[in-house]
């Protein structure tokens with residue numbers, strides 16, 4: 001915390017408190033805010049650090065958001081200028097009652113340029129520590145611009161060299177994304193973007209990762225964009241050509257993606273070890289899936305109607321042969337988390353599901369969790385074109401044939417490297433897919449209500465297909 005006084009005379013602790021008081025109105029409109037499903041009871045400033053003093057001012061702020069029995073920490077960069085306001089999005093403005101303009105400053109490249117330089121210098125400011133990884137080759141003096149794609153966090157790209165992710169919701173300790181990136185990089189993994197540095201801060205007496213710097217891959221193609229382009233080509237073809245003869249066929253990519261995911265799983269097992277889950281562990285995993293089903297059903301009546309049919313599928317996992325091998329996994333793998341470079345597929349963002357607790361994210365799991373999660377994403381890619389469209393069984397059937405082809409290719413590629421086809425564990429895979437779809441119902445309900453039909457249609461399909 002700092003005792004600095006801004007030129008206008010307001011102490012920074014007062015400014016932090018004023019910003020926190022204005023946040024209940026502002027937070028719900030932010031894509032990265034994970035508490036959109038509930039009323040905000042209060043927001044209070046937990047810690048603040050002056051990164052740039054004077055005019056302009058850059059304040060790092062950690063706030064506690066209270067929503068019923070839920071209490072979460074979020075970080076913000078607060079900019080304030082007395083003179084000319086920067087050309088940042090109007091949505092960044094956090095109005096204060098006394099008319100002062102404070103804004104969320106991650107879009108102000110003049111202010112965020114210092115973050116990269118601080119990492120290169122290995123600077124300590126107040127309770128914040130900026131570090132580069134051993135041997136990291138950093139280009140400094142660059143301006144950082146936020147990426148425009150959908151994100152749970154906020155990432156700034158510095159001159160096509162580096163990308164700095166600022167974790168919005170803060171957990172405790174070293175972020176899992178950083179832990180897994182470091183472990184994979186140490187093994188020489190080619191399936192990740194090299195970790196280059198980090199930012200941490202002492203919050204409530206504990207060191208917490210608040211940012212991670214990585215090599216930026218300017219020529220990489222986003223997996224979601226590639227897959228949905230392929231779906232569009234496939235759906236637009238009226239000559240009825242077989243998919244393998246269409247230019248945008250994705251099956252070869254899906255196969256190679258399967259191989260890349262299996263390689264990462266093998267590397268994670270090698271780097272961080274495996275454990276054998278016994279009957280009690282499996283029972284706990286089943287109970288946690290059932291609890292999620294009940295929780296989400298209570299919020300979304302459309303899901304509640306299927307809960308009686310979903311429950312026995314989840315329960316069947318308790319009958320799988322034990323022990324089940326568990327390990328560190330990605331935790332929220334989907335097509336938007338993979339990049340295709342000239343050297344093959346890379347995986348991003350090992351943080352796990354944004355809504356999960358730190359303990360849930362750190363828990364070891366069957367690697368089939370990631371397989372199921374990626375299979376769900378092929379369904380999403382196929383179905384996203386149908387969102388808001390009138391129901392047409394023929395179009396739906398064609399979209400689902402794209403999903404089937406690519407899901408199969410992904411499993412073939414995965415099995416080739418893993419030495420075992422994930423489809424051999426049909427009961428577990430089916431339950432994990434359903435559990436992920438239940439998670440997605442909650443995610444869409446809170447974030448993109450128009451897309452709720454996507455996981456709901458999948459749940460109906462998985463249930464109707466039987467075993």
Ligand SMILES: Nc1ncnc2c1ncn2[C@@H]1O[C@H](COP(=O)(O)OP(=O)(O)O)[C@@H](O)[C@H]1O
Pocket residue numbers: 147149150151152153154155163165193214215216217218220222336337339348349351
């Ligand atoms: N190293 C990188 N090189 C190029 N693009 C990247 C890199 N890391 C992330 N991205 C882009 O940023 C997006 C968001 O990154 P991600 O780590 O998934 O953030 P979040 O946790 O907020 O979802 C990705 O979907 C990808 O398009």
Ligand SMILES: O=P(O)(O)O[C@H]1O[C@H](CO)[C@@H](O[C@H]2O[C@H](CO)[C@@H](O)[C@H](O)[C@H]2O)[C@H](O)[C@H]1O
Pocket residue numbers: 150151152153224332333334335336337349353354373376377378380381440443
């Ligand atoms: O922000 P994250 O990437 O960490 O993940 C969250 O947002 C994702 C959407 O951006 C969401 O993914 C769901 O939608 C995707 C299409 O937009 C689809 O490919 C995924 O399969 C589907 O789960 C993800 O669940 C959520 O955690």
